Amino acid sequence: MDGTPGYSDSKEAHVRRMRRIEGQVRGITKMIEADKYCIDVLTQVSAVNKALEAVALNLLDEHLTHCVTDAVSEGGEVADEKIKEASAAIARLVRS
Amino acid sequence: MDGTPGYSDSKEAHVRRMRRIEGQVRGITKMIEADKYCIDVLTQVSAVNKALEAVALNLLDEHLTHCVTDAVSEGGEVADEKIKEASAAIARLVRS
Amino acid sequence: MDGTPGYSDSKEAHVRRMRRIEGQVRGITKMIEADKYCIDVLTQVSAVNKALEAVALNLLDEHLTHCVTDAVSEGGEVADEKIKEASAAIARLVRS
Amino acid sequence: MDGTPGYSDSKEAHVRRMRRIEGQVRGITKMIEADKYCIDVLTQVSAVNKALEAVALNLLDEHLTHCVTDAVSEGGEVADEKIKEASAAIARLVRS
Numbered sequence: 001m002d003g004t005p006g007y008s009d010s011k012e013a014h015v016r017r018m019r020r021i022e023g024q025v026r027g028i029t030k031m032i033e034a035d036k037y038c039i040d041v042l043t044q045v046s047a048v049n050k051a052l053e054a055v056a057l058n059l060l061d062e063h064l065t066h067c068v069t070d071a072v073s074e075g076g077e078v079a080d081e082k083i084k085e086a087s088a089a090i091a092r093l094v095r096s
Numbered sequence: 097m098d099g100t101p102g103y104s105d106s107k108e109a110h111v112r113r114m115r116r117i118e119g120q121v122r123g124i125t126k127m128i129e130a131d132k133y134c135i136d137v138l139t140q141v142s143a144v145n146k147a148l149e150a151v152a153l154n155l156l157d158e159h160l161t162h163c164v165t166d167a168v169s170e171g172g173e174v175a176d177e178k179i180k181e182a183s184a185a186i187a188r189l190v191r192s
Numbered sequence: 193m194d195g196t197p198g199y200s201d202s203k204e205a206h207v208r209r210m211r212r213i214e215g216q217v218r219g220i221t222k223m224i225e226a227d228k229y230c231i232d233v234l235t236q237v238s239a240v241n242k243a244l245e246a247v248a249l250n251l252l253d254e255h256l257t258h259c260v261t262d263a264v265s266e267g268g269e270v271a272d273e274k275i276k277e278a279s280a281a282i283a284r285l286v287r288s
Numbered sequence: 289m290d291g292t293p294g295y296s297d298s299k300e301a302h303v304r305r306m307r308r309i310e311g312q313v314r315g316i317t318k319m320i321e322a323d324k325y326c327i328d329v330l331t332q333v334s335a336v337n338k339a340l341e342a343v344a345l346n347l348l349d350e351h352l353t354h355c356v357t358d359a360v361s362e363g364g365e366v367a368d369e370k371i372k373e374a375s376a377a378i379a380r381l382v383r384s
Contacts, residue, residue: 006134018125025121029114038102038159042185045152049145049192053382056141061375063134068352069367072360079357087349089138094341094381095287096145149286157279164256165271168264175261183253190245190285191383198326210317217313221306230294230351234377237344241337241384248333255326281330288337 006066007059017055024048056093060086102162103155113151120144152189156182198258199251209247216240248285252278294354295347305343312336344381348374 007014028044063086071082103110124140159182167178199206220236255278263274295302316332351374359370 003131005131005137007128007137008131011128011131014128015125018121018128022118022121022125025114025118029111029118032103032107032110032114035099035101035104035107038155038163039181039185041101041103042152042155042159043188045148045155046185046188046192049148049152049189052141052145052148053192056138056145057375057379057382059134059138059141060378061371063138064352064356064371064375065368067134068356069360069371072357073363075361080353083349083352083357085135087345087352089135089142090348090378090381091345092139092142093145093378094345096142096149153279153283153286156282157275160256160260160275160279161272164260165264165275168261169267171265176257179253179256179261183249183256186252186282186285187249189282190249195323197323197329199320199329200323203320203323206320207317210313210320214310214313214317217306217310221303221310224295224299224302224306227291227293227296227299230347230355231373231377233293233295234344234347234351235380237340237347238377238380238384241340241344241381244333244337244340245384248330248337251326251330251333255330259326277327281327281334284331284334285337288334288341 006062006064010058010062014055014058017051021048021051021055024051053093060089060093063089102158102160106154106158110151110154113147117144117147117151120147149189156185156189159185198254198256202250202254206247206251209243213240213243213247216243245285252281252285255281294350294352298346298350302343302346305339309336309339309343312339341381348377348381351377 005011024044025048028041028048031041031044068082068086072079101107120140121144124137124144127137127140164178164182168175197203216236217240220233220240223233223236260274260278264271293299312332313336316329316336319329319332356370356374360367
């Protein structure tokens with residue numbers, strides 16, 4: 001494995017999504033500064049959570065498709081560690 | 097009710113937290129641009145999710161404490177609507 | 193407040209839903225005993241999670257509508273405690 | 289792949305956990321029948337959600353370790369489909 005991340009094919013799309021999320025987060029900060037109604041702020045927070053979740057699930061799919069697949073093809077401890085690492089990342093995501 | 101949001105007492109704290117989250121989100125964008133390892137990016141995404149969740153739960157507590165309480169004291173349809181609205185916001189949060 | 197839970201009007205509906213969930217959980221146990229495919233078992237686990245979430249959100253809405261509303265009408269410490277308690281329950285739900 | 293599920297090594301442990309969850313769910317039904325306080329019922333629902341999550345994450349780890357690894361070793365479409373399937377199961381879990 002040459003250190004190229006699993007998401008490199010869709011890197012630009014991820015950067016675009018993250019920039020959009022950055023804008024949404026800045027928007028929430030401004031809503032709070034402008035004393036906007038709590039429920040409207042909460043609605044935006046839930047929207048950002050959903051957007052982040054979508055980014056994470058894409059990254060995870062690409063990680064399984066490339067990094068985990070390469071490691072499994074290599075076999076042995078490299079594969080075991082890569083799977084353990086992926087499972088821990090999935091657990092953090094499920095629990096966040 | 098004079099339109100002051102329930103979170104106004106802790107507005108500065110919320111703004112500080114959201115600015116920090118903004119920085120974390122920008123950090124994730126930079127990690128992706130710098131081809132950082134998928135799992136490290138995913139770890140940061142889970143951290144931002146957790147931070148956003150904490151902001152949302154605080155906002156919700158303050159909304160119940162002030163806005164919902166004021167509406168219930170007023171009674172009638174105002175109270176019913178405010179509770180329905182809060183329950184819908186809680187559902188969005190649980191499902192995001 | 194006379195100790196009647198907020199959900200008493202829809203108690204039968206809750207019992208029916210919980211019985212159905214009980215059957216779903218028993219079904220998952222049987223799938224595992226019958227060596228069913230992992231993904232099919234996981235699909236059922238996600239379905240039970242969703243069903244439980246719906247029960248919880250209904251219970252919460254009824255709690256806000258009755259118990260929290262009664263406590264707020266009573267005012268003082270009773271109201272403050274009831275809101276703190278509801279917020280803590282919401283946090284547990286969001287984080288489960 | 290001989291159709292043995294990835295979790296077969298820990299099948300008994302999964303069955304025990306699911307039986308315990310079954311008992312917890314039955315306990316919630318009884319609490320509702322006995323008009324127990326909403327918040328206490330909600331606390332138990334969150335506990336069952338957490339227990340189910342733990343079962344799901346274990347099943348997923350074992351699925352990646354055995355089923356996905358075997359499919360990747362086989363390569364080709366079998367591997368691609370198995371990864372797509374796992375990613376979809378992870379998404380359902382994250383969103384449930």
